[in-house]
Amino acid sequence: MTTSELRRKLIVFTCFVVTAITLVPVVMMVLVAFQSDAESMAAKPSFWPSSWHPENLTRAFELVPLGKYLLNTIYFAAGTTLLETATAALAAYAFARLNFPGRSWLFGIYLATLMIPSQVTLIPQFVLVAKLQGIDTWPGMILPHAFTAIGVFLLRQFFLGIPRDYEEAARLDGANRWQAFVRVIVPLAVPAIATLAVFKFIGQWNNLLWPLVISNSDATRTASVGLQVFQDTNGTQWNLLLMAATVTTVPLIVLFFLTQRWFIRGITMSGLGGR
Template sequence: MTTDVPSRPVVPALPVVSALRRSPVATRKLLVFTCFLVTAATLTPIVMMVLVAFQSDSESMAAQPSFWPGTWHFDNISRAFELVPLGGYLVNTVIFAGGTTLLETVTAALAAYAFARLRFPGRGFLFGIYLATLMIPTQVTLIPQFILVAKAHGVDTWAGMILPHAFTALGVFLLRQFFLSIPRDYEEAARLDGANRWQAFTRVIIPLAVPAIATLAVFKFITQWNNLLWPLVISNSDSTRTASVGLQVFQSANGTQWNLLLMAATITTVPLIVIFFLTQRWFVRGITMSGLGGR
C-alpha cells in the first residue's frame, strides 16, 4: 500500500531574483552598487567634518551654513593647538590606548592558552562565566570600577586609567578560538624536543597566532583611542586627559567653535586611519583566520 506524499507548492521567484540568478554580471553590478551606497553614506559625515574644519569662524557659525569653505583656512590647524594643549592630549591618548592594548594582548593570550590547552576542574564552567560578563553593559560597571579605583588612590593616575581596561573577555574568547584551531602536534613536537610548557607557548603558539593577536591589538587600540566615558570620569587634569575628553574644551557658554572643534576631531582621527592602513594586511588575515570555526 502506498501513500501519496503531498507535493510542496512551487512558489515562482520574483522577476528580479530570477534575473540575478541567471546573470552573474548583474549580481556583481548590484553588489558593487550597494557597496558604493554604503561607502558613500559612511564617508559623507567624515568629508563634511573635514570641510567645515577649514572654514572661517563666521562660516561655521552661520545660521544657514554651507559645508564648502569659501576660503580655505589652514591656520585653523595651529589655532586648534593654541586654544587647547591638543598635542599633550594626543600623547596622553597614545599612552592610554597603547598601555591598555599591550596589557590586554598579554593577559588575553595567557588566559586564552590556559582555557584552550590546560585541563583543570571547572574549565568549561569558568569560561562560560567569563564570557557571560560580555552581556553586562559598560555603564553598569562604571560606578563600581570608579569606587575601587578611588579607594586605591588611582583617580587621575595612569594606573587607574589603564588597569581596569587591561582585561576583557572578548580578547580571551578571540584568542582561545584561534588557539584551538592550531594542531596540538606542533606543541607535542616541541615538547619531545625538550621544550617546557612556557617555551612551547612562546616559541610555537605565539608566532602562529600573530594574525589573531594583531587583530585584537588593532580592535583594542581603536576602541580605547575613542574611549570617552572612562577617561572623562577618572581624569581630572591635563596631565592625563585624552583627546576625546579634550574636545569638550571647544564648547563654552558663549557657543561652540565648530570649525576648530571639527579641526581637532580631524586631527585625532588621522592616526587611526594611518594605523588601519598600516595593519590592514594583519587585520584582514586575522579576521579570516579567527576562531569562529574553531573546535
C-alpha cells in the same frame, strides 16, 4: 552575465554605496574644519568653504593643549592594548589547551560578563580606583581595562584551530609549556593577536566615559575628553572644534592603513568574518 557574476557586482555596488554614505560625515567634518568663523556659524551653513583657512589648525592647538591630549591618548591606548593583549593571550591559551576541572563552566561565566554593560560597572570601578588612590593617575586609567572577555574568546577560537602536533613536537624537543606557548603558539597567532590589538587600540583611542570620569587634569586627559573640554571652554566654534576632531582622527586612519593586511587576515582566520 551569470547569476554569480550579477550577485558579485551587486555586492560590490552595495559595499560602495554604504562606504560612500559612511564617509559623508567625515568629509563634511574636514570641509567645515577649513571654514572661517563666520561661515561655520552661519544660519544656513554651506559645507564647502568659500575660502580655505589652514590657520585653523594652529588656532586649535593654541586654544587647548591638543598635542598633550594626543600624547596622553597614545599612552593610554598603547598601555591598555598591550596589557589586554597579553592577558587575553594567556587566558585564551589556558582555556584552549589546559585541562582543568570546570573549564567549560568557567569560560561560559567569563563570556557572560559581555552581557553586562560597561556603565553598570563604572561606579564600582571608580570606587575601587578611588580607594587605591588612583584618580587622575595612569595606573588608575589603564589597569581597569587590562582584561577583556571578547579578546579571550577571539584568541581561544584561533588557538583551537592550531594543530596540537606543533606544540607536542616542541614538547618532545624539550620545551616546557611556557616555551611552547611563546615560541610556537604566539608566532602562529600573530594575525589574530594583531587584529585584537588593532580593535582594542581603536576602542581605547575613542574611549570617552572612563577617561572623563577618572582624569581631572591635562596630565591625563585624552583626546576624546580634550574635545569635550574644548567645546566647554571655547563654545561652539565649529570650525576649530571639527579641526581638532580631524586631527585626532588622522592617527586612526594611518594605523588602519599600516595594519590592514593583518587586520583583514585576522578577521578571516579567527571567525569574525561570519563563517
